[in-house]
Amino acid sequence: xxxxxxxxxxxxxxxxxxxxxxxxxxxxxxxxxxxxxxxxxxxxxxxxxxxxxxxxxxxxxxxxxxxxxxxxxxxxxxxxxxxxxxxxxxxxxxxxxxxxxxxxxxxxxxxxxxxxxxxxxxxxxxxxxxxxxxxxxxxxxxxxxxxxxxxxxxxxxxxxxxxxxxxxxxxxxxxxxxxxxxxxxxxxxxxxxxxxxxxxxxxxxxxxxxxxxxxxxxxxxxxxxxxxxxxxxxxxxxxxxxxxxxxxxxxxxxxxxxxxxxxxxxxxxxxxxxxxxxxxxxxxxxxxxxxxxxxxxxxxxxxxxxxxxxxxxxxxxxxxx
Numbered sequence: 001x002x003x004x005x006x007x008x009x010x011x012x013x014x015x016x017x018x019x020x021x022x023x024x025x026x027x028x029x030x031x032x033x034x035x036x037x038x039x040x041x042x043x044x045x046x047x048x049x050x051x052x053x054x055x056x057x058x059x060x061x062x063x064x065x066x067x068x069x070x071x072x073x074x075x076x077x078x079x080x081x082x083x084x085x086x087x088x089x090x091x092x093x094x095x096x097x098x099x100x101x102x103x104x105x106x107x108x109x110x111x112x113x114x115x116x117x118x119x120x121x122x123x124x125x126x127x128x129x130x131x132x133x134x135x136x137x138x139x140x141x142x143x144x145x146x147x148x149x150x151x152x153x154x155x156x157x158x159x160x161x162x163x164x165x166x167x168x169x170x171x172x173x174x175x176x177x178x179x180x181x182x183x184x185x186x187x188x189x190x191x192x193x194x195x196x197x198x199x200x201x202x203x204x205x206x207x208x209x210x211x212x213x214x215x216x217x218x219x220x221x222x223x224x225x226x227x228x229x230x231x232x233x234x235x236x237x238x239x240x241x242x243x244x245x246x247x248x249x250x251x252x253x254x255x256x257x258x259x260x261x262x263x264x265x266x267x268x269x270x271x272x273x274x275x276x277x278x279x280x281x282x283x284x285x286x287x288x289x290x291x292x293x294x295x296x297x298x299x300x301x302x303x304x305x306x307x308x309x310x311x312x313x314x315x316x317x318x319x320x321x
Contacts, residue, residue, distance in 0.1 A: 008062040011042070011044070011063050012045075012056065012065070014066050014073070015048065016047040020071075021069035028069065048073065062088070063089065064089040065090050065314055066091050071101075071145070075097055076098030076101070079094045087319070088319055092256075092257070093257070096259065096321075099256050100282070104182075110252055113254075121184075125183055126179045128140055129161050131161060136159065136188075138153075141186065142183060142184070143183060153188060189277055190274070192235075194266045194268055198261065198262050199260075199309075200316065203249055205235075206233075206246065209230075209232075233301055234301070248264070263298075264282070264284070265284070266278060267281060295309075
């Protein structure tokens with residue numbers, strides 16, 4: 001990208017916030033701010049609080065790089081504020097962000113577009129603790145959180161339902177909300193954890209994520225702790241499945257109306273005696289941008305430096321997304 005192609009000079013990097021993913025967002029934001037400064041942008045780092053509108057009116061950026069994760073920053077709320085203020089911003093717009101963040105609604109849209117998804121149902125936290133809402137094995141997860149916050153796996157009918165999801169205070173701390181708030185019960189699919197990214201109209205390659213020994217799945221520790229997981233890039237899967245996942249990734253991006261960068265996660269049960277099931281788990285509209293994050297790794301594999309990646313993301317910023 002040449003200097004003449006630059007639309008924006010002063011970029012506010014929005015990070016932090018008050019969701020359960022605050023620390024991850026701070027790490028993403030710092031990395032992106034450093035890279036944008038390296039690319040020659042004037043950068044203002046904004047640790048987001050509820051006075052954001054006044055703060056943006058004060059600093060008057062040309063565009064906002066949204067490095068927030070989790071509720072409010074990733075679910076359409078901040079996008080609506082930036083639309084109202086008329087400030088160009090990165091990643092997906094109001095509708096796509098809110099749809100993708102709400103796992104149950106997103107699954108309805110994805111299934112309608114012909115994208116395979118795991119069987120699931122939505123119940124309250126209290127119901128999930130009272131009895132198995134689905135024959136195990138199943139996964140319990142918040143309806144609207146990211147970074148694997150609050151996820152539990154119930155492997156066997158001999159295990160009791162996860163009682164702690166209904167304990168006062170426990171759910172709120174883990175992103176599960178009050179006892180009468182909904183959680184998703186989703187069929188557990190054994191096998192490989194795979195992820196694929198989209199950059200504009202370009203579909204990237206596929207990473208297989210192998211959590212370190214002792215971890216059941218790609219949880220918070222596997223995502224963000226050094227050595228928490230091994231990434232195999234490109235994933236060692238058959239060419240026809242590889243191509244199918246890439247096509248499904250772009251179809252999911254389009255079905256939800258995503259813009260800019262997104263990342264879609266899958267499970268594939270292709271081991272010995274496996275069912276061959278391939279299911280889309282979720283679409284991430286604001287993937288992590290930390291040292292251990294997947295999208296920067298996928299972009300690097302495609303020949304993009306981290307600086308080039310964040311510059312592309314900023315120059316793609318707009319309103320009416």
